[in-house]
Amino acid sequence: MNPFTYERAADAQAALTLGARPGAKYLGGGTNLVDLMRETIEHPVVLVDVTRLSREIAETDDGGLRIGAGVKNTAVAADRLVRERYPLLAESILAGASAQIRNMATVGGNLLQRTRCGYFYDDAAHCNKRAPGSGCDALDGFNRMHAIFGASEACVATHPSDMAVALAALDAMVTVEGPQGARDIPLTDFHVLPGDTPQIETVLAAGELITAVTLPPDVRGRSRYRKVRDRASYAFALVSLAAVLEVQDGVVKYVRLALGGVAHKPWRAKAAEAALLGAPATEAAFRQAAQAELASARGLQGNAFKIGLSERLIVDTLVKLAALQEQR
Ligand SMILES: Cc1cc2nc3c(=O)[nH]c(=O)nc-3n(C[C@H](O)[C@H](O)[C@H](O)COP(=O)(O)OP(=O)(O)OC[C@H]3O[C@@H](n4cnc5c(N)ncnc54)[C@H](O)[C@@H]3O)c2cc1C
Ligand code: SF4
Missing domain, CATH: 3.30.43 (Uridine Diphospho-n-acetylenolpyruvylglucosamine Reductase; domain 2)
Structure with a gap:
C-alpha cells in the first residue's frame, strides 16, 4: 500500500x-x-x-425520499419508509455482500464501487480500465461474469452494485456537489458505458462529492428485486432484475425494468418497457418484450448463457408480479 x-x-x-x-x-x-x-x-x-456527512433519510416536500450519501447500506435496507414504499431497494441491498460489509458500506461508496473483473485486480494482466491502452485480457479469457450489453473492444466489465440496479428502476436522482455548485443527475445517466475509455465510469467531475440519492413519490403497482448468482449468498450477480409492474384490467399500465450484472452500468431495459406498455399482461407478451430487449445483447464465449437467463428472469418475474395483482 x-x-x-x-x-x-x-x-x-x-x-x-x-x-x-x-x-x-x-x-x-x-x-x-x-x-x-x-x-x-x-x-x-x-x-x-466523508462518513460523518449526509447521514439522514428524510421525506421530501413532494412525498419522495432523500437518502444521504453517508447512510450505511444496512440503515437504508432497515428504514421503515424504504421497506414500505420501495421494498425492492431494501431487497437489492440485502441481496448484496454480507451483513458486516453492509454495516460499513455507504450509499455514495456503493454507487462508485468498481468492477469485479478478475483481470482488473491482477496487475500482471492486461486491463484497459486499470492501465489504459494495455489491452483487455477478459475478451478472450475468463468472461463468465462479463457484459452482454453496451460493451466495447476496450472493456467488457460489468458494474457490480445491486443497489444501483434498484435505483435505476426507481428513476432515482443522484445529487452531487462540486466546485461549480450542486447538480442532480438521473441514476440512469450517472454511470457510463466503457467505449474507448473504460477508466471513466461515471459523469462525475474531478472533486465532485455525492451528497444524496432521491426517490420519486409514486412507485406504482408491485415490485421485486431478484438476483441469480453462483452461490445463494455472498456472490455478485450473474444477472439481476429490478422490476416494477402495474396491471389494470389485464393490461400493463406502468413498467420499469433494470438489469444488473449485464453491462458497465445498471441496464434500463427501455426496449422491453416500450413493448410492454399497453400490452396484455400475459406470459407471451412478457417473453416478446424480453426478446425485444435482448435482441441487442452480445455474448462472449463464457457468458452467452446470460442472454437466455435474462429472458427467463424477466418473464418469470413479470408473471409473478402480474399474478400478485390479479389476486387483489
Ligand atoms: C467480499 C465482498 C462482497 C461484496 N458483495 C457485493 C454484492 O454482492 N453486491 C454489491 O452490490 N456489492 C457487493 N460488495 C461491494 C460493496 O457493496 C461495496 O464495497 C460498498 O458498497 C462500497 O461502499 P463504501 O462506502 O465502503 O465505499 P468505499 O470503498 O469507501 O468507496 C468506494 C468508492 O466511492 C468513492 N466515494 C465514497 N463515498 C463517496 C461520496 N460521497 N462521493 C464521491 N465519492 C465517494 C470512493 O472514493 C471510492 O472511489 C461486496 C464487497 C465485498 C468486499
Ligand atoms: S473487461 Fe474491463 S476491467 Fe476487465 S480486463 Fe477488460 S478492460 Fe479490464
Missing part, C-alpha cells in the same frame, strides 16, 4: 476543499477503496473521510 494522509471532513464544504487537493479521494466505508489500495490498484495521496 502506498503512503497516504487521512483527513476527516466536518461538512460538505470542507470535503470539497480537501477533495480538491491533488491525489485526493473520498472515503466512505472503505470496503472497496481500501481493498483496491491494498492491491495497489488505487493510490490516493489524501483520503477524505
